[in-house]
Amino acid sequence: MRSGTGTGNAAPVVIVGAGHSGVAVAAGLRAKGWEGCILLIDAENGLPYERPPLSKELLKDGATDESAVLRKERFYADKGIDRLAGVTAASIDRNGRTVLLSDGTRQAYHRLVIATGSRARPLTVPGAGLQGVRSLRTRDDALELKRLLVPGARVAIIGAGYIGLEVAAASAARGCEVTVLEFQDRVMSRVTSAPVSCYFEKLHMRHGVRFVFGAAVTSIDGEQSFQGEQRAQSVTVADGTVFPADVVLAGIGVLPNQELAADAGLDCRDGILVDGDGRTSDPAIYASGDVTRFTSPIDGASQRLECIQNALAQADRVAAHITGQPAAEPEVPWFWTVQHGVRLQTAGVRHREDQVIVRGEPAGGKFSVVYLRGGRLAAVDTIANLADFRTAKRLVAQGALIDPALAADPGIPLADAIAGIPHHAAADLAAARS
Structure with missing residues (x-):
């Protein structure tokens, strides 16, 4: 059994999964002063890489077959982060604080972080296994x-x-x-x-x-x-x-890779349930990224988010809690997609019952859609409108009450659409609160 890796004999912080969140936890631990051993377990071979380009840049004609790495190889050596590539975690012994790995070895842990992400939801129709x-x-x-x-x-x-x-x-x-x-x-x-x-x-x-x-x-x-x-x-x-x-x-769609946690008896419900610090139902085990389900600090909803922003934000909170250091303030979730060169940026999480207000003319290729919930700004979609995107992130975090008529006028800055305030003064108030 491995009792530790790197320097020292104490059991390491073991991170299962080397996507955006897993790598960010490892980097965050070192940045926040963790001096103990860190072991990153990666199911794939090679250096951990970025995921968003897989359905975008990597598919372009003439694009290189190499994907951008999250961190250069030297980073892991310089920071004393050990990596096991091509290895998965098979099971967790919570009482013994060990993880059984696919190579047959057993790894002790001081703290365990599950950052196993998600997998593509499989087709279940006849012929799904055909070539192509x-x-x-x-x-x-x-x-x-x-x-x-x-x-x-x-x-x-x-x-x-x-x-x-x-x-x-x-x-x-x-x-x-x-x-x-x-x-x-x-x-x-x-x-x-x-x-x-x-x-x-x-x-x-x-x-x-x-x-x-x-x-x-x-x-x-x-x-x-x-x-x-x-x-x-x-x-x-x-x-x-x-x-x-x-x-x-x-x-x-995708399914969370929660089986490792579920088999170990951790609380799961379409994702591993975690608190605001990324802790699971076992205080020695954390989870981070796409695999988690948590209560939103913004609107109190139970959610599982599939986005880089959440993966990095949760990683920061996990590293902060393990090291006893402060974490960054919760950030409004944000997402993006690029299709035919057009970028859609979203801030906040839309609900189906939200009031929908269109700002601008879609036919012109530059517009935003504002979503109000109980009169407050809950989310925004923007196309070629970075100003609305940045402003909306602040207003969603503030729970700002919005005047629908003002919000619908693209000639009025979104910051001037706060309800009950003359629109020439609303921007100053929003800036002061940010």
Whole structure:
């Protein structure tokens, strides 16, 4: 059994998972003065890398096959952070404070951090295992998908969320024939409102992407290739329509990799339950990033967020609690996606019942959508409007009451739309509170 690594004999802080959050916990521990051993366990080989480019830049024609690393190799050596690559955690012995690893060894821990992220939700229809049917979560996934996206390839994308639409944009740019099959009645319905959905649907259609809504996929059918393997040939939906497809991408969401925690008896509910410091139901075990579920300090909602901002913010709180140092103030969650060169930025978490106010004219390519909950600014979507995005982040954090009429006027700065205050004075108040 490993009792420790690096310098000293004390058991290390063991971090399971080397995505954005896991690497940030390790870096944060050192930055906050942790002098003990740190061990980072990475299921993949090579250096930990950035995830957002996998469905964007990495798929572009002519782009290098190398993804950007989170930290250079020298960083880990300089900071005394040990890494085990190509190894996973199989089980946790909470009483003994050890982790059984996939290589058969057992690793002791002083504190354990679970940052195992999430995985692509699998297709469960007949034919899902055929060659040419792909999901996108890792660098290897992206490189294999890139190899298949040749000019003229017929690409069927199941799901019109961020990943599905980003891949649709990359596929169209590479000269593929792209069809997006979405069960709901509009794109990105889980994360945004109808005006934003409509804008991006039209944007994709201008680039040749075809949409089919209300489409429930029932099977993927294939044929035998010259190499003797069964490859995808078409996708069938519930009404019997058949869509030819050489490549099928399943972009139907993700599942948290919570099994390690659940098997150890930690409280889980579509994510590992953590408090504001990232602690699980075991005080010696923390969790961070996409795998967690927590109560929002902004609006009190139970949520599991899949975004880099949350991964880094939780990592900071975990490192702070382990070291006894102060953490940064909670930040309003924010997200982004880039499709056909257009960047959608979101601050806050929209609820379906929120009041929707459009600022500006979508046809002009620069507008925002403001979401009010009980009269207070809860979230904003912005396209080519960085000023609204930055202002909205401050106002959401403040729980600012907003005058709907003022917010709907793009000629009035969003900071001047605070309810009950003359709009020429509202900006000064917002700045003073920030």
